[in-house]
Amino acid sequence: MTSMEEVHSFLSQIPGLAESVTMDKAMSFVRLASQLKDEIILAQAADYDLAAAPTEIPENVRSFLGCATDMPEDFVSGCWSAFSDTIWSYDNDGRSTGxxxxxxxxxxxxxxxxxxxxxxxxxxxxxxxxxxxxxxxxxxxxxxxxxxxxxxxxxxxxxxxxxxxxxxxxxxxxxxxxxxxxxxxxxxxxxxxxxxxxxxxxxxxxxxxxxxxxxxxxxxxxxxxxxxxxxxxxxxxxxxxxxxxxxxxxxxxxxxxxxxxxxxxxxxxxxxxxxxxxxxxxxxxxxxxxxxxxxxxxRLCGQPEWAHYCDKCMRVWKDGDGLKKLHVLVIDGITIGHPCCGVHDCPEPLITNRHRFCRGHDHRHHICAVEGCEQPVEPTFMTCPIVEHRQLELTHKTRDKALFQLRGRLQRATVSHPNDAFEAEVTAEEVEEMTIRDSNQGDCEAAKDPSGNRKIRALFGRRRTHNEQIFVRPCGIIVAHATFYASESVSQTVDMLQKVFHVEGSKPDIVIYDNNCTLYKYLRVIQYKPE
Ligand SMILES: [Zn+2]
Ligand SMILES: [Zn+2]
Ligand SMILES: [Zn+2]
Ligand SMILES: [Zn+2]
Incomplete structure (x- = not known):
């Protein structure tokens, strides 16, 4: 190992070098050169002894070190003489950040x-x-x-x-x-x-x-x-x-x-x-x-890419003296189904995923789950004491239990399967329906069922959103996205079209949608005009 004194005497041999080499420059010289040991060895004669640092370094290494440390080449040679022993004994891996x-x-x-x-x-x-x-x-x-x-x-x-x-x-x-x-x-x-x-x-x-x-x-x-x-x-x-x-x-x-x-x-x-x-x-x-x-x-200003166009999704051609364009949009609903408030079309988020209703509809947790029934629930039940309503809940619980057992059996059959993937695959049917004999059909003849039966329905689990509505260009860029809570209706889709493309001249020329005929008729009725 070279002492500081020896380093100084080497550096002093070249006029001006000792004054211009800062500690920082010297350290980066040693660090960089020690990473190039293999290149330096490659340029040596066949009988060269690997234990000692060579006196000369190859031309490309010298000019690289000159550029990297901002020194003329004779200074690089001077630095090599001063630091070569240090560089040769520098254990690159051992002193790295690792x-x-x-x-x-x-x-x-x-x-x-x-x-x-x-x-x-x-x-x-x-x-x-x-x-x-x-x-x-x-x-x-x-x-x-x-x-x-x-x-x-x-x-x-x-x-x-x-x-x-x-x-x-x-x-x-x-x-x-x-x-x-x-x-x-x-x-x-x-x-x-x-x-x-x-x-x-x-x-x-x-x-x-x-x-x-x-x-x-x-x-x-x-x-x-x-x-x-x-x-x-x-x-x-x-x-x-x-x-x-x-x-x-x-x-x-x-x-x-x-x-x-x-x-x-x-x-x-x-x-x-x-x-x-x-x-x-x-x-x-x-x-x-x-x-x-x-x-x-x-929602108000659109996705960052709402005004996107490229060669794949827009054609532009010469028409007489001017230019014409054809910009295409694909509309599709993706069924993802996030848990949402049990009240039809309510967009308020649930407090936690264990709740069935949002904060504003929290009181509905204590009202009978059967549709149309407004009676309070009995403790530990989700239904009121009416016999048929309770029966519906018990049927649901039996079904839920059977499903739980099935899940357990499936899990044992494929032990390597991650647990969370299972949760997503097997879920209980959350809506329960039952036909009941209805003795009390009221006085109105028109409302009576000829067989004297009536269907009751209840949602025992969480309601899920209907779908995510996506506006996407044929090249794959998504321009807009909205959650549809209860259904995917044409009126909602048109409303979304109008909101997203509210800027003059931004409307798509061609829309591709799986319910195109109804969409087209609807647009004609409301006199929506493409540019
Ligand atoms: Zn202060
Ligand atoms: Zn595009
Ligand atoms: Zn709600
Ligand atoms: Zn009830």
């Missing part, structure tokens, strides 16, 4: 240090109007967190919160908190906080979104892919502060939260706005308002 990460894993946690500690991006208070110009101090010490990375797996690290004693703002890695409001910083952070003690690297979230778009991977399976292939359990610390009970497992809700926060932040960055959400309350409702606002904006 080795450094190992050092931090081995010794860092004892000293509460980590290479990936998550600090707030600011060191001073940035609240408008706050006069505190001192460096901010940390609040309640370091927090142990798990950072899910692409290259090093699930890492044990720390998060630091800084606090302003004057305006009482707390600065976290992703956002600041003041008066119960969480304000995300402008731009998109490299690690997104998805839980109290969990952060996910942006590249990992990018991978999840790619998996979802390209191979339709569910969030549950995306988390499994990470845990199985990328989480690197061998990197987990063996340290008293990090007991084996601490979970390094990425959960489904982390994937969804990461996806959600990243998408919202990208949307806000694009519009040069700042995302503000409540800091208190449950994580699962924190972003509801922001999502609702975004959806409303999309």
């Amino acid at each position: 080795r450094d990460a190992q050092m931090f894993r081995d010794f860092g946690l004892d000293h509460l240090l980590s290479a990936r500690t998550l600090f707030p991006p600011t060191k001073q208070c940035t609240t408008p109007g706050c006069l505190n110009s001192n460096l901010l101090k940390d609040k309640d010490g370091l927090r142990k967190v798990v950072l899910f990375t692409l290259s090093d797996g699930a890492c044990a690290t720390y998060a630091v919160h800084l606090h302003c004693s004057q305006c009482k703002t707390t600065y976290h890695n992703n956002y600041s908190v003041c008066n119960g409001v969480r304000t995300y910083y402008a731009g998109i952070p490299n690690a997104i906080q998805v839980g109290e003690h969990q952060y996910v690297e942006r590249e990992v979230l990018g991978l999840f979104i790619g998996l979802m778009l390209i191979s339709w991977t569910s969030a549950t399976n995306a988390a499994r892919v990470y845990d199985t292939c990328l989480s690197k359990p061998e990197n987990r610390p063996d340290h008293k502060d990090w007991p084996p009970t601490r979970s390094f497992k990425l959960r489904t809700e982390h994937v969804w939260d990461g996806f959600l926060i990243l998408s919202l932040l990208e949307d806000y960055v694009e519009r040069n706005e700042i995302l503000e959400v409540p800091h208190t309350g449950e994580q699962n409702v924190r972003f509801n308002n922001a999502i609702r606002k975004r959806n409303a904006r999309f």
Whole structure:
């Protein structure tokens, strides 16, 4: 190994070199050249001894190092003489970031240090109007967190919160908190906080979104892919502060939260706005308002691609002196069926997926499930005490139990099948119907059933939305999308057409739809004119 004195004497041999080589330049010279050892060896004579650094380096390596460190070639030769021994003994793999990460894993946690500690991006208070110009101090010490990375797996690290004693703002890695409001910083952070003690690297979230778009991977399976292939359990610390009970497992809700926060932040960055959400309350409702606002904006102003055209979906040709165009649109309903409020056509979301009605219709949880019956339910039942209504519920429960047993049997038959996929495949028929003898048909002759029977119906499970209506160009670009709650009617589709293409000249010339005849007649009646 060369001493600093020897390095200096080598550098002094070339006039001007010792003065122009900064520490930074010298370090990058050593780092870069040590990665080119194999190229340098390739250019040596056949009897060259691998143990010692060669005195000369090949022309292409010399000119590359000159460009990369911004030095003339004679300076590069001078640097080579000074640093060649260091470069030759430099263990490239051993000193790479991987080795450094190992050092931090081995010794860092004892000293509460980590290479990936998550600090707030600011060191001073940035609240408008706050006069505190001192460096901010940390609040309640370091927090142990798990950072899910692409290259090093699930890492044990720390998060630091800084606090302003004057305006009482707390600065976290992703956002600041003041008066119960969480304000995300402008731009998109490299690690997104998805839980109290969990952060996910942006590249990992990018991978999840790619998996979802390209191979339709569910969030549950995306988390499994990470845990199985990328989480690197061998990197987990063996340290008293990090007991084996601490979970390094990425959960489904982390994937969804990461996806959600990243998408919202990208949307806000694009519009040069700042995302503000409540800091208190449950994580699962924190972003509801922001999502609702975004959806409303999309409904009003259209998807970002609503004005899309390309050679595949629009033909343009010469017609006399001018040009003519033909822009095509395909309309289709996709049956996805999200759980929704049990009241017909009610668009309000459910409080949780276990509810059957929205907040506004919550009282209906206590009213008999049979259609048309307004009697209160009896405790532990979903129906009123009327015998037929109770019978309908019991029939439903028997059917549900049989289905549950079937599900169990199927699961045992294919043990390797992930549990969650099963939930989606076998679901109970949630609507129950029954024909009853109706002795009391009233006085009206017209309303009487000749056989004296009547059908009763009840929805015991959650209602699901009818379909997602999609406007798509033949090239595959989706221009608009809306949820149809109770049915896919032509009037709703026309209403959507008018709203999406409200700008003069934007209407499609040809619409392809599976109910085209009715749509066409409807459009003629309301005198909807294509351009
Ligand atoms: Zn302040
Ligand atoms: Zn197109
Ligand atoms: Zn409702
Ligand atoms: Zn009833």
